[in-house]
Amino acid sequence: MHSISPYKLSGPTVVSFSGGRTSAYMLRQVLDNNDDLSDLVVAFANTGKEHPATLDFVQECGERWGVSIAWLEFRDDDAGFAVVHYATASRQGEPFEALIRKRKYLPNPVTRFCTIDLKIRIIHKYLRSLGLSTEEAPVDMMTGIRADEPLRVAKIRARKSTSESKWASMVMPLADTGIGVQDVTDFWTNQPFDLMLTTVNGRTLEGNCDLCFLKGAKQIYSIIASDRPKAFWWARMESEVISGGKFTGDGDRFRFDRPSYQQMIDYSDTQFDMFADHDEAIACFCGD
Template sequence: MPYRLRGPTCLSFSGGRTSAYMLRQVLDCNADLSDLIVCFANTGKEHEATLQFVQECGERWNITIVWLEYRDNEQGFEIVDFGTASRNGEPFETIIQKRNYLPNPVTRFCTVEMKIRVMHKYLRSIGWSSEETPIDMMTGIRADEPKRVAKIRTRGSTSESKYATMVLPLADAGVTVHDVGEFWRAQPFDLQLPTINGRTLLGNCDLCFLKGAHQIYSIIATEPARANWWAQMESRVKSKGKFSGNGDRFRSDRPSYQEMRDYSDQQFDMFAEHDEAIECFCGD
């Protein structure tokens, strides 16, 4: 039974339909939920609809979801809630300021620092993910994401703690994006963000640099103001002028976010068709 809890388990909830589906299965398959902690790590660049969805899952399903955010303090995180969660990229901006360069497709420190590490710091603060209380870390990766499944299975434990074992119940159960879509079509509520071929255009950070170029451009064309924060981060890091490489760009193989914003009202065809999304460990 892939959804059966084997002991203390942290379910990593990304705020997307797939991990919410996983949460529902876990709730349905376990009468005793005392071993379960559900965590959502907010970057501040999530769409408001994602925050509403996380809140609604918690309320409708009567389950506590721990909302966490990265902080540059001794603890390394803060517990927030729907009302106090950052909405202007504050946790993301803080980690960029601390590192003084931007994440990019090769160095994706944003996922690691704001999500994986934050969850582990929180779990350690309550005595979990330790020699005394090893845990399972449940992640919403589906059977139709074989590369991600293989990568995680090869690693076994998480990069953050040898006392946390990665478990992938959706992959074990053979769940695909089709199953997830079917499930949500039958529910009385849903994430209020559109999908294209099962992909949520505005899921995770709104203009995440791992999204396909067409996806990014179509978001900017519809809502140009969404590019402002990303452009600001690029120009702020650039103004420090310490870079010989590409540390002041989220993507060196694309126009800057400011350029994309500037071109957003023109016929815009500077992206190659082959510029696809890169699989993101932030999850769906």
């Protein structure tokens, strides 16, 4: 007797595509394990601070695999989101900045409202605009969390439905089938295209927002050292909150246990190693 593939759709299903190799791998499995894809919605939420290679990769997955991917961005308006596409997607942090302006303070490692508001919440708003994620039309929310991410798996298993909608059930086919980072790496080794970002032990250090405050200090410094302009947006967000010119409130740093982004820019030439090995990355739900 064959067991049913965990990638088999059993009703309206959303693949939450982070733009990373892991969730793209999951999407490929869904495409390979279903003849009828009419129940499938694939959503990619762009913060505006994604690496350009991530946007290229999302676009390439959609084109090569012939799957429609909804590109979504936060908007501070009644709808709360906009549907964009590759050519019109924000690339200067605009959705993220609009959210900070609305909140009037910065996210930080404890209050990670950016993941929720820029990604999770707008995907649900989009689904509701399609008549999904409601009592009448519940959905499965397929998330690319691997078996080798036990803390994230446990956290999601504990709450089952998403925090945003009780009509969306979290499903984690990769975790359920024991898929780890090596499986994902092996898969991409054999594909004719790939996410053009370097990996260290299978992990993509430049994925998600380019200088996300949850990344390890060493990682942040190395990205700033190789591409200082990336840090200007983060420094500007901190300085504008501090100055009170455009924002008010007291969230004037993304992290209080590190120098400001402006200080990191200033140090990056001369004292690059000063904060190296300072700390490790914190896993967030923005995903791989």
